[in-house]
Amino acid sequence: MSNRPAPTHPLTMHLNLEAPLNLADYQAAGGYEGFKAALDQSPENVLGCLKDSNLRGRGGAGFPTGLKWSFVPPRKDENDTRYLVVNADEMEPGAFKDRWLLEGAPHQLIEGLLIGAHAISANVGYIFLRNEYTVAATRLQKALDECYAAGLLGKNIQGTQLNFDIYVHTSAGRYICGEETALINSLEGKRANPRAKPPFPQVAGLWGKPTIVNNVETFFNLPCIIQFGAKWYQSLGRHNDAGTKIFGVSGRVKNPGLWELPMGTTAREIIEIHAGGMSEGYTLRGYLPGGGSTDFLLPEHLDIPMDYNDIGAAGSRMGTGTITVLDDKNCPVEAVLNLVGFFAQESCGWCTPCRDGLPSATYVLQQIENGKGKLSDLDFLQDICELVAPGNTFCALAPGAAEPLQSGLKFFREDFERHIKEGCCPYH
Amino acid sequence: MNPMNSGEQPNTVEMIQTDKQQVSTCLSDEEKQEINHLLEHYPDPGGAIIDSLKIVQKYQGWVSDTAISALAQHMNLPLANLESVATFYNLIFRQKVGKTLVHPCNGISCLLMGYKSVHQSLKQQLNINDGQTCPKTDITLISLPCLGACDKAPVMFVRQSNRSAKAETDSLFENLKPEAIKGILSQLTDNSLPGDTQE
Numbered sequence: 001m002s003n004r005p006a007p008t009h010p011l012t013m014h015l016n017l018e019a020p021l022n023l024a025d026y027q028a029a030g031g032y033e034g035f036k037a038a039l040d041q042s043p044e045n046v047l048g049c050l051k052d053s054n055l056r057g058r059g060g061a062g063f064p065t066g067l068k069w070s071f072v073p074p075r076k077d078e079n080d081t082r083y084l085v086v087n088a089d090e091m092e093p094g095a096f097k098d099r100w101l102l103e104g105a106p107h108q109l110i111e112g113l114l115i116g117a118h119a120i121s122a123n124v125g126y127i128f129l130r131n132e133y134t135v136a137a138t139r140l141q142k143a144l145d146e147c148y149a150a151g152l153l154g155k156n157i158q159g160t161q162l163n164f165d166i167y168v169h170t171s172a173g174r175y176i177c178g179e180e181t182a183l184i185n186s187l188e189g190k191r192a193n194p195r196a197k198p199p200f201p202q203v204a205g206l207w208g209k210p211t212i213v214n215n216v217e218t219f220f221n222l223p224c225i226i227q228f229g230a231k232w233y234q235s236l237g238r239h240n241d242a243g244t245k246i247f248g249v250s251g252r253v254k255n256p257g258l259w260e261l262p263m264g265t266t267a268r269e270i271i272e273i274h275a276g277g278m279s280e281g282y283t284l285r286g287y288l289p290g291g292g293s294t295d296f297l298l299p300e301h302l303d304i305p306m307d308y309n310d311i312g313a314a315g316s317r318m319g320t321g322t323i324t325v326l327d328d329k330n331c332p333v334e335a336v337l338n339l340v341g342f343f344a345q346e347s348c349g350w351c352t353p354c355r356d357g358l359p360s361a362t363y364v365l366q367q368i369e370n371g372k373g374k375l376s377d378l379d380f381l382q383d384i385c386e387l388v389a390p391g392n393t394f395c396a397l398a399p400g401a402a403e404p405l406q407s408g409l410k411f412f413r414e415d416f417e418r419h420i421k422e423g424c425c426p427y428h
Numbered sequence: 429m430n431p432m433n434s435g436e437q438p439n440t441v442e443m444i445q446t447d448k449q450q451v452s453t454c455l456s457d458e459e460k461q462e463i464n465h466l467l468e469h470y471p472d473p474g475g476a477i478i479d480s481l482k483i484v485q486k487y488q489g490w491v492s493d494t495a496i497s498a499l500a501q502h503m504n505l506p507l508a509n510l511e512s513v514a515t516f517y518n519l520i521f522r523q524k525v526g527k528t529l530v531h532p533c534n535g536i537s538c539l540l541m542g543y544k545s546v547h548q549s550l551k552q553q554l555n556i557n558d559g560q561t562c563p564k565t566d567i568t569l570i571s572l573p574c575l576g577a578c579d580k581a582p583v584m585f586v587r588q589s590n591r592s593a594k595a596e597t598d599s600l601f602e603n604l605k606p607e608a609i610k611g612i613l614s615q616l617t618d619n620s621l622p623g624d625t626q627e
Contacts, residue, residue, distance in 0.1 A: 092574065093535040093574040335536060
């Protein structure tokens with residue numbers, strides 16, 4: 001074990017956006033020690049540590065990572081292929097954390113993948129990267145080349161039985177690729193329609209082989225969890241959830257940006273202290289706690305800890321943890337229209353409620369924003385929320401679209417009604 | 429006639445019609461080599477479809493009917509497989525686009541921070557609508573969803589292709605103001621902007 005003290009900021013301690021650490025500097029700063037610590041243990045122990053840490057997937061859904069990985073069936077023989085996939089196709093409206101991590105510390109992602117490869121005996125890893133993230137692509141490829149040259153990737157890594165290759169796969173742009181089974185279809189070179197579950201990807205994923213798909217930030221957590229242990233990781237959280245999280249704020253605040261903070265930090269602390277509060281002349285109307293597919297919350301919710309269950313109890317979701325603030329000078333109807341319009345455009349068209357429901361909601365919202373709405377339209381929009389509710393659609397895209405819509409209708413009702421009664425947008 | 433330039437979208441479904449001679453000579457040896465290299469990475473040739481389309485786009489600027497037919501032949505895959513993929517993804521272009529792609533972000537944070545005025549200025553300077561190509565500057569304007577730079581909103585992603593060098597240069601313009609658009613566009617073209625001559 002290393003003599004280094006356990007870090008307080010395990011996700012960002014190696015982050016350098018100007019010039020990310022190269023392999024030698026990353027190793028000198030303690031990098032790849034988490035991977036070494038993993039190699040000293042059996043895959044079962046690594047998986048056990050991950051389960052004990054209570055790490056929850058950072059892509060948005062918050063599924064326990066250790067549990068997800070434990071569904072991978074035991075390997076039949078040496079040639080049994082299994083895949084690890086990084087979901088780096090960040091496209092959630094208002095989310096910008098993965099770009100930051102990828103550009104700032106590419107080696108930490110690779111280290112997380114190597115730990116994963118050891119834990120589930122994967123032989124190939126794909127980094128499914130957003131096409132527009134070209135800086136990240138260049139930096140990742142350079143880091144991968146360094147690892148191959150140093151024997152950290154390829155055959156018999158560090159003199160062990162572990163063989164592992166990583167490829168960067170740049171996407172061609174579609175939000176639905178963030179859905180893990182759609183991502184797998186896209187990797188196979190198909191339209192990114194989601195697949196029916198079961199079978200779950202852990203059992204039959206990419207080309208029918210066991211496949212684990214996790215978000216960039218999830219992999220960034222692994223090196224320190226393995227190096228410093230589950231107990232240490234649990235102690236980082238401030239409330240019920242373990243570890244730290246990348247939180248961010250965008251919109252009309254004084255200091256928009258990203259920060260690594262303990263899980264359970266309140267939205268008030270994130271917005272008022274870290275983001276410096278609202279910009280001069282603007283007041284807070286509401287906020288999306290974790291991207292475009294999360295329900296709006298109001299200023300009265302600011303003191304709720306940003307924990308998966310607490311935000312859930314308040315009627316929204318943690319999502320990506322990147323907060324978008326809605327100020328009093330922007331039109332809430334236009335904001336909801338923008339979000340629902342995005343999901344309508346990005347629907348893959350596979351199931352009817354999503355393919356037809358979202359465009360009609362968008363049309364009606366546009367009519368209201370243009371001052372041509374009717375009061376009965378609000379009931380229609382409410383019906384659409386129910387039409388695309390979980391269980392009625394093939395995947396979570398349309399239910400995600402309904403979140404800002406239903407909460408917008410609830411919290412900004414008077415704005416919708418003013419548009420209809422006054423026959424114009426009062427904000428323009 | 430390129431429908432994007434005329435501002436009209438074709439409203440009838442057209443059959444993909446290609447000339448056999450043109451198809452057989454459409455892909456250069458370099459393109460074929462890059463595609464063959466890709467095919468080795470995947471257990472199934474289908475896995476290489478998206479990247480192969482991107483390779484064709486890098487060399488030819490867009491994916492024409494002739495090019496997609498040639499790809500299907502070269503990869504020994506049904507044309508329908510390639511077409512279903514090509515028409516699905518935002519960044520595969522089945523209509524001709526300009527040498528410079530200008531993509532302002534219309535994600536929620538950029539909307540709240542002024543996307544609309546930036547977009548308005550772009551349309552005015554180029555004298556086109558979203559989805560069209562300015563014939564004078566060879567710039568195509570297409571808004572894209574959230575570009576993941578929300579703390580620097582509003583932002584704009586620009587991809588310039590140098591087809592003779594088979595290379596693409598990408599840049600991200602941050603914290604945009606509508607009054608800065610003219611200067612940015614002028615840097616992207618040698619010609620004067622259509623907006624210059626307009627009142």
